[in-house]
Amino acid sequence: MNKVAGIIRVDRKVLDIDKVLQMGMTFRWRKHGQIWHGVIGRNAVQLEQKNEGVAYSCVNGDSSDSGLNSELIRFFDLERKYEIPHDDENLTNAVGKYEGIRQLQLDPIETLYSFICSSNNHISRISSMMTFLGSKGDLLAQIKSDTDVEPNLFRYQAFPSIETLAQLTEQELRAANFGYRAKFIVKTSASILENGGNSWVETLKSEDYVVAVEKLMTLAGIGRKVADCIALYGLNKRESIPLDVHLIRLANRDYNLKEAEKGLTPTRYEGIVARLRETWGRDAGWVQTVLFYKELQLSKEKKKSPKSKREKNKPRTEKKEVKVEVKEEPVELQSEAQVSSRKGPVVTTRRRAAQKIKTECDEMPLKKAKEEEF
């Protein structure tokens, strides 16, 4: 039945597919029983994590075995050995506790649309929106699922071309629950088409990080943070740090960042991100992913256990050995946050902002160490 199958021998500590496929990097993978179903390029792929590694099979036979194998290695970024600052105890602990997270190398176009949908949104809805967009793509395969009661069917669909996406109307998208992002999708599809379609997005991969971000931000619905998400997961830009209140919050707590969580202006965004890059080193983007995952887990734990009013005032940070290298000053931070505004970074001067990034990037040496790890 499965034309192509194999196994990638990789430890769960290096790659944990349960984590990376549902933490908010990619949104169209589904797990039925022990099997993950999804699409990579034009391959309808099934994955299962085992002790020996990740078993894979391709159910539509588009790819040769060796081809799919190397595509998966690329997809999961397995050729890279992430590096972290040796003296960062907080990070060392987080990496040790939340193992197997990778900086996925996803399809640029799908990633672009994913993160337009991500604004002011949560994973489950982004997933349903992306499934809707995916439903416009070529059907590669479909399978019946024993465990999935409702649709009882999983459809593997290639992500649609820009030409196809450009046919969607705002009305149709709003009916599909895209909300105000419907307009972004319509406008951006048209713009990309004007720029040259799929190939224009693909070429962003070979651009410098700063240029890529600058170009992405010319599109509707793509601001600074979303551009960073696309750059990180879709364009393989490791210096990219998608910055939001959660990241500021954790950096305030664990890295003495001392920044207000709100009122994130373009200038402040660049400044904070530059500092974090310095702190986290050349794999800052991956570090952000790990720490973000940690926050996700902490907030889940928090939700599970009903909290007393006492606990609420004392934000607990599971630090039994997590040594915060610097003292926190929450009071001061709060007052800062109150002074600053509530919402709304504005990007009136994108070129200016981009130039600033460039300066910062030039200072950052990017050596190309590469190691095998599986």
Add this chain to the structure above:
DNA sequence: TATCGACCTGTTGGG
């Protein structure tokens, strides 16, 4: 350049 409100919709902390 910074600041603000509006924007879809789902979830949640309070009353």
Add this chain to the structure above:
DNA sequence: CGAACCAGGTCGATT
């Protein structure tokens, strides 16, 4: 049960 200095932001207008 219905607001909310909400929630993984961006845009456009205004200063």
